[in-house]
Amino acid sequence: MSSSHLERQQASFAGSMSAAASKIGSGTKRALAPPSPSPSIGSTTSAAAGVGTPRKDRDTPGAASSHAVVYSQPANTGTGDSIIAQMAYAVTWLRTKDEPQTYMDVLGYLSGTNRAEHEKEFFVDQMRRHPQIQWIPDPALSEQTWQTGTYMHRPKIPNVRTKTQLLAHLQRKTDSSGVDVKDLKDGWPDCERALAELEDEHKILVVRAKKDGQARMVWLDDPSLFHPVDPELKLMWAKVEVPSPDNIVQRLIAAQQKPTSEDPRLKLLQAPKVEKKKKRTQRRTGKSTNTHMEHLLKDYSHMKR
DSSP: OOHHHHHHHHHHHHHHHHHHHHHHHHSOOOOOOOOOOOOOHHHHHHHHHTTTOOOHHHHSTTOOOTTSOOTTSOOOOOSSHHHHTTHHHHHHHHHTOSSOBOHHHHHHHTTOTTSOHHHHHHHHHHHHHOTTEEEEOOTTOSSOOTTOSEEEEOOSSTTOOSHHHHHHHHHHOOSSOOEEHHHHHHHOTTOHHHHHHHHHTTSEEEEEOTTTOOEEEEEEOOGGGOOOOOHHHHHHHHHSOOOOTTTHHHHHHHTTOOOTTOOHHHHHHHSOOOOOOOOOOOOOOOOOOOGGGTTTSOOOGGGOO
16 A cells, blocks of 8 residues: 555545534533532421422412411401400409499500590490499480490399398308308408408308318308307316227127117128028819819729720
8 A cells, every 4th residue: 555545544534533523513512510519408408498499389479378378367357355355354353342433444444545436335345245244324314325334343142242241141041051252252352351250259150171271161150059168178078088980889889879870771681591491382172163074084094904
């Protein structure tokens, strides 16, 4: 092979390589992406929470967000909500007053005199509906409005605020039930001293708690039934030895006394049961009156062979 022929082949190969390179360059360029770093804990947490991730309902203008409205919450109208929350303070304040109070007096205690008129009217309407508040209409007016009348506390036991009223209430009772001191204090908060005085006068019977000695129940008492006892007799009574509960039954029986704990029905249950033998009943043979059946009842034993 000559040198000229070898040069032509080399030139032809170089031309084909340049054409292939130009064809690849004219097409889509593909480059290897650089290696991405490993995700950290913070990046995965942000991705799970949706941070940095575009969403239609969050990033799109005009789209409604699913967290914008909580449908389980009632709408806040603001119509007397804060003033109704103070109704308990109004009841407590009226409990300490002996005279009827106007609605402005109650609102003045609650610092609500500067509220809007519709809020005041709403508060007055709720006071008239409250079970522990009594509305007294104005007797001088024929037509009542929400601004008329006065208000008082309605206790559980009405019209009992003195010792005389308490004794009268106990005398009016037709049963043997007592009066709960807790209900009595609802209309007469400072009744402890009066109860102690009536107890010392033997006009009422008071049941007190063992822990703190506070009065719990009250009954009517009769002072004429009280008789003083000599202190020496009390000491002698306290020195009398009483048998223990285990020996008291035997001591009473030994003194020929019948114990109250003895139940006569227990004796019947503890007594041994005697089984009675049943007597065998003999069959009676009476005279036959069925004459039409005599031929059937006739004895033919003598005819046997």
